[in-house]
Each structure stands twice: as structure tokens, then as C-alpha cells.
Amino acid sequence: MLKKFSIMVMVFVLLIAVSVTAQDVTLSPPGEFPIVSEPVTLRVLMLGHPIVEDFQTNLFTEWYTNRTGIQVEFTVAPPSEEREILNLTLASGELPDVIVGFTIDPSMLAIYGAQGTFLPLNDLIEEQGYYIKEVFEGSPQVKPLITSPDGNIYGLPQVNECFHCFYSQKMWINQTWLDNLNLELPQTTEEFFNVLMAFKEQDANGNGDPNDEIPLAASPTGWNSNLDGFLMNPFVYNERGFNGSNEFLVLEDGVISSVVDTEEWREGLRYLKRLYDAGLFGEESFTQEPDQLRQMVEGGETPIVGAIPAGAQSVFANIGEPRWHDYVAVPPLEGPNGVRQTPYNPWGIVSGQCVISATTPYPEVAFRWCDGQYEREATMNALYGAEGEAWEWAEEGEIGLDGGPAIWRRLSTFGTLQNIHWGQRGPTYRPSYLRLGEVQRFDVAGLEVVLFAETNEKMKPYARAQENVIPPLAYTTDQATELAELRLALGDYVRQMEAEFILGRADLDSGWESYVATLNSLGLPRLVEINQEAYDALFGS
Numbered sequence: 001m002l003k004k005f006s007i008m009v010m011v012f013v014l015l016i017a018v019s020v021t022a023q024d025v026t027l028s029p030p031g032e033f034p035i036v037s038e039p040v041t042l043r044v045l046m047l048g049h050p051i052v053e054d055f056q057t058n059l060f061t062e063w064y065t066n067r068t069g070i071q072v073e074f075t076v077a078p079p080s081e082e083r084e085i086l087n088l089t090l091a092s093g094e095l096p097d098v099i100v101g102f103t104i105d106p107s108m109l110a111i112y113g114a115q116g117t118f119l120p121l122n123d124l125i126e127e128q129g130y131y132i133k134e135v136f137e138g139s140p141q142v143k144p145l146i147t148s149p150d151g152n153i154y155g156l157p158q159v160n161e162c163f164h165c166f167y168s169q170k171m172w173i174n175q176t177w178l179d180n181l182n183l184e185l186p187q188t189t190e191e192f193f194n195v196l197m198a199f200k201e202q203d204a205n206g207n208g209d210p211n212d213e214i215p216l217a218a219s220p221t222g223w224n225s226n227l228d229g230f231l232m233n234p235f236v237y238n239e240r241g242f243n244g245s246n247e248f249l250v251l252e253d254g255v256i257s258s259v260v261d262t263e264e265w266r267e268g269l270r271y272l273k274r275l276y277d278a279g280l281f282g283e284e285s286f287t288q289e290p291d292q293l294r295q296m297v298e299g300g301e302t303p304i305v306g307a308i309p310a311g312a313q314s315v316f317a318n319i320g321e322p323r324w325h326d327y328v329a330v331p332p333l334e335g336p337n338g339v340r341q342t343p344y345n346p347w348g349i350v351s352g353q354c355v356i357s358a359t360t361p362y363p364e365v366a367f368r369w370c371d372g373q374y375e376r377e378a379t380m381n382a383l384y385g386a387e388g389e390a391w392e393w394a395e396e397g398e399i400g401l402d403g404g405p406a407i408w409r410r411l412s413t414f415g416t417l418q419n420i421h422w423g424q425r426g427p428t429y430r431p432s433y434l435r436l437g438e439v440q441r442f443d444v445a446g447l448e449v450v451l452f453a454e455t456n457e458k459m460k461p462y463a464r465a466q467e468n469v470i471p472p473l474a475y476t477t478d479q480a481t482e483l484a485e486l487r488l489a490l491g492d493y494v495r496q497m498e499a500e501f502i503l504g505r506a507d508l509d510s511g512w513e514s515y516v517a518t519l520n521s522l523g524l525p526r527l528v529e530i531n532q533e534a535y536d537a538l539f540g541s
Helices: 002-018 059-068 079-092 106-114 122-128 131-138 142-146 175-180 189-201 263-277 290-298 322-326 363-374 376-384 447-462 477-502 512-521 524-539
Strands: 040-047 070-077 098-100 156-160 171-174 214-216 249-252 255-258 305-309 327-330 349-356 391-393 408-410
Touching (some): 059 070, 059 363, 070 363, 106 349, 106 477, 122 363, 142 349, 189 263, 249 524, 290 305, 322 327, 477 524
Parallel strands (some): 040 098, 214 305
């Protein structure tokens, strides 16, 4: 796939080689559509999505092109190779006009912005911005969180003040199987182990075959569908799969420390090894992609998967088909030492969703194309599809998810393969009141209702106190450069050794000291130090 993508990069080079120098383009006043009076074409590198058939022919693409007057030529990158393809594109030195959907973290934005690769957007925001200014006004936490230490903004975010996403490390379990075996929802790690053993041994799906059940399945690349997220938190606070910037770290009373070298982390690995040794999940949970996990859940006449970690059922099941209804959230499990907690991230910012190349011949057009996606109707159409077909405005008296007045009603489902929206890629603006203003529905379109209720009842009571959650931090260019290298080396090694320890290829007793020594040699103490420096700079030492 990377070989194929290198050909795409060459295509970008050829396109750039024949591009004319930037011409004067007449723009409408900020906030007005269409944006241009004469056709302009932007070259966009878009991160693909497993539920989007074709971004080029997508109905939202067509709608937004007609609305703005701006044509788009997409190159779509496979989501499973997000990091590799982004790095390859940046290393090529020849960029498209806009990069969309890649979640470029603040440290990378700062590095490539300072190098002159990404366009600083401050002046464009001031002179051409309209809807992003509405975002800053409605959600004042956004602007400081997307501003690099040099004072520049190099990427526009997706703002999604999503209640259930604030507590998105979840475990979903098949309630029908629990009922079949007369079992209660597990509350502790030991109860969870016993429930999975019952799934394995007692024909939980009731089809007469006691050996076809898979008690637990995961995917390392889905939204919080990694094994070492939800199941590690009964032992030690862990944001793996939840917030990549903080995945090795914990904050306690203003002091940042590492978690992956602690005794509590080792005990969490012992628990996961115990599950593996008992045959409760397979080796594929370390390697399979989300679509393979989905096939495992949806394939066959009889359900065969008992429990799955994920941010929502839509990660592993088809919303619109019946099986997702079988899965309910497990509350945060209590560990052997009484630890019971769920990670909490209340900022609702997805960084770097729309980044403009400093070499684009049309910087104002590219910026306005990104800015226009924050407009309410554009956001709704990008996320759900066309008004009147996929969603509509609520009627007076209808009730929203939180019990307040409703704003809009969902008419379609999210999570199935389609070609009417962008699958939550790109810069959109969903403030909390809009998310919670969805009409309550309890039919097949009621995924948000389920997620709100499950999160409010089961996850929120165990949320970590916000003062002990590392906020998004701003790093200097030197710090950001060093952090990018440290996170890459440490992330690869931690993931490798997790699998080695859990699968029994390395010993958690005799091999632990060497593991910790390697973490130190790869710079784990320096990772902690940089983050502490950035935290102290923000809050004072």
C-alpha cells in the first residue's frame, strides 16, 4: 500500500509542476456563499474512512462544491496507514493544497509550521475568518488549545463537545449472553474474568456448539478498541487509545509521572496475560483492523463475540442491523486494590483536521473552504447527510438527549457504509448544546440516546477529577521535535513488549528489569520532564 501511495505523491509533484502561479481570485465577503465566482480547484489529501465509499463522488462533496464554487481533487489515504502516509507526504516536500482528517497533533503542527511547511493561519483568520470566529466565541477553550508556542495557528480543529466521547474508554458486553447464562453485569476484574470463562464454556449464544464463542475481541487501531485501555485502568490510570499525547503519563497533584514502568502496569499486564492464557481472547486482537473486528461481530448466523472494548458500538457493529443492540456498557471495573476509574477528557478538540500547505497558490480559497465547514448546515451535512433525508430540525416541544429542548432530529443511522457524508472527517463544529439537542429516539437511529444514557449512568460517576487530568499542552519547537521522536520510539517499544509479555514470549518477572531499563534508554524520563516543563509553564511551577 505504501508503494502505491508513493505513486500518489508523485502525482502531487506533477500537479504542482504544472500549476500556474497564484492568480487573483475574487472572494465573497467572509461567511458568504458561494466563496468564489470563478471555478478554483484545490488538491486535497484526505484520510479515508471505512464507512465512506468514495470522497470524490460523495453527496456532501457535491453539495459543498455547489455551495462554495470550489472544486476538489481528492487523494484518499487508507486509515490503517495514517501515520506512515502523512510522514511520507511531508518528507516528499511536495504537498497538496490542504490536508484533511489526519489529526495532526500540536507538536507536529508546531514543528512543520516553524519549518515553513504549514501555512500560519492567524492573518487569514483575522481577515477572512467568519465561522471559526463563531467557534472561538462559542467555545473559548479552542483558540488557546490550537495556538502553537510561537503564537501561530497552523491547523484548524474539529470541535466535538461530545458527552459520551469525554468518557470514551468503554467495554461493551453481550447482554443477551448474560441473560442466557443468568449472569450479572460484572463489576470487578475477577467478575469480568469469570463472566468471560462462562461465555467460553457454557454455550453463551445458545446454538448448541459450546466451542464457537469468542469471549473477548479487540483491535489496536479502532476508536478505543485496544486491549490496554479499559482493562488497564482497574490497575493504573491509562489513556492509551483515548488521548495519544498522554498515553504514557499521569498527573497527580501537579506532578506528572510515567505509568508504563510501574508495578501497577505490570499487574495489569499479568491480568491480560491471565485472560489470554485462559483462551479468552486470541492473538489477532493485537493486529486486526476495525473492519476485521466488525466482520467477526457481524458475520455468521449466530453472534460469536461476547465483549469488545470500543468508544461506541458503531466501532464494531453495523448500526442499522440488529446486533449492536445486544451490547451494553460495562461500568469501570474495580481492580484487586480497589482502584475504579475512567479517563476523562473534556476539551473536545481533535487537532489539525484541516492544514493548509504553505506552497498552495490559493491560500485564501483553501482557508475559506475549511472555514465554511464550521457553518451549522455544512457541519450537519458533512456529519450526517442531506437535510430532510438524513436529518431535520426539531419541532417545538420535542425533547433532546439531556431532557432540554431539542434542536434537530436524526433520520438515518451512523456506522454503515454510505456515500452521503464524510464520516466525521474534517473541521466541523458541534458544541455541547447541539450534541445534546438531538431528539431522543429509541428506535434503530437511537445510538446517541444509548451512548448518552450508558455514559451518564456508568462512566461519569467514576471519572478522574479534572485537576488530575493532563490538559492539552503547548510545547516549544525544540520540545515538540524531541517529543515526536520520543513518542514514536517509546510507543513502538511499549506496544511490542505488551504483546510479548501477554503472549508469554517475554517473562513478566525475569524480563521486567530489562524492559524498564530499555524504556529509560529510549527517553521515558525525558518524556516526563518535557511534559512537566510544559505543564509548569502553563500553570506555574
